[in-house]
Amino acid sequence: MSLPPLREVIARHGLSASKALGQNFLLDEQLLDRIAALPAKLGPGPLDGQDVLEIGPGPGGLTRALLRAGARVTAIEMDRRCLPALAELDEAFPGQLTVIEGDAMAIDHDSLFEGPYAVAANLPYNVGTALFVRWMGAESWPPRWTSLTLMFQQEVAQRIVAAPDTGAFGRLAVLGQWRAEARIAMKVHRSAFTPPPKVMSAVVHVTPAAAPEGVSMRVLARVTEAAFGQRRKMLRQSLKGVPGALEALDALGIDPSRRAETLTIAEFCAVAHALS
Numbered sequence: 001m002s003l004p005p006l007r008e009v010i011a012r013h014g015l016s017a018s019k020a021l022g023q024n025f026l027l028d029e030q031l032l033d034r035i036a037a038l039p040a041k042l043g044p045g046p047l048d049g050q051d052v053l054e055i056g057p058g059p060g061g062l063t064r065a066l067l068r069a070g071a072r073v074t075a076i077e078m079d080r081r082c083l084p085a086l087a088e089l090d091e092a093f094p095g096q097l098t099v100i101e102g103d104a105m106a107i108d109h110d111s112l113f114e115g116p117y118a119v120a121a122n123l124p125y126n127v128g129t130a131l132f133v134r135w136m137g138a139e140s141w142p143p144r145w146t147s148l149t150l151m152f153q154q155e156v157a158q159r160i161v162a163a164p165d166t167g168a169f170g171r172l173a174v175l176g177q178w179r180a181e182a183r184i185a186m187k188v189h190r191s192a193f194t195p196p197p198k199v200m201s202a203v204v205h206v207t208p209a210a211a212p213e214g215v216s217m218r219v220l221a222r223v224t225e226a227a228f229g230q231r232r233k234m235l236r237q238s239l240k241g242v243p244g245a246l247e248a249l250d251a252l253g254i255d256p257s258r259r260a261e262t263l264t265i266a267e268f269c270a271v272a273h274a275l276s
């Protein structure tokens with residue numbers, strides 16, 4: 001069925017963008033359909049008939065693209081002004097949409113679904129990074145989510161997919177890549193948003209991969225936090241406060257005069273394995 005243009009939905013429901021809620025809306029439906037198609041293109045597969053968690057649907061641009069792709073969408077939105085617009089989508093796609101009013105940071109996402117689910121979101125920067133850390137930091141692996149399709153500021157997206165020996169390589173890269181495939185699937189110009197943000201954006205697509213044996217997430221987080229907390233220092237200095245870390249470097253033949261950003265993710269995992 002044909003839906004009214006998003007611009008009209010926003011005007012009719014008085015959804016002036018709130019800065020405090022990080023609202024920059026996407027209105028280009030072709031772009032939104034391309035984002036919703038990423039799980040089909042890059043894995044794990046088409047969304048048709050699948051459960052999808054969307055955070056921050058706002059006026060529902062990405063939501064309608066996900067619904068068009070045949071997904072069963074559970075959407076968490078903090079701004080109650082958006083609920084009537086989302087109710088219209090529920091009418092247009094009966095039985096496919098559940099809207100939860102609330103703060104996505106305060107909700108246990110796994111408890112919303114009986115089985116696996118994909119995640120899709122265009123989120124404000126601070127909440128997006130915090131949720132990413134939470135999704136990637138799960139103690140048990142593979143996680144219940146099957147993919148993450150997330151809009152970030154381009155600079156954050158680059159930190160997530162960064163390779164060693166680059167300025168962008170740090171804790172987010174290790175977190176995003178040590179047991180997952182993370183890539184920039186699409187760059188999105190700031191002019192695609194209403195209102196346009198100051199910086200460019202990019203969609204990151206993540207699928208879980210096998211976790212290396214015997215590496216504890218907690219220990220890996222401790223090591224990367226210490227190493228990148230003083231990224232300009234040599235490891236012998238930055239890892240001094242992590243019990244056993246310097247001995248682990250020695251046993252693994254990792255030169256302690258190297259700096260954190262020169263270590264590969266496999267080397268970080270080897271250090272964490274030795275300490276786990």
Ligand SMILES: C[S@@+](CC[C@H](N)C(=O)[O-])C[C@H]1O[C@@H](n2cnc3c(N)ncnc32)[C@H](O)[C@@H]1O
Nearest residue numbers: 021023024025026056057058078079103104122
């Ligand atoms: C960048 S806008 C994107 C809106 C829409 N998905 C789009 O692409 O046009 C971010 C949305 O997230 C919502 N939001 C912000 N913080 C949130 C939170 N902690 N939990 C749930 N929704 C949140 C905002 O109200 C807003 O609707």
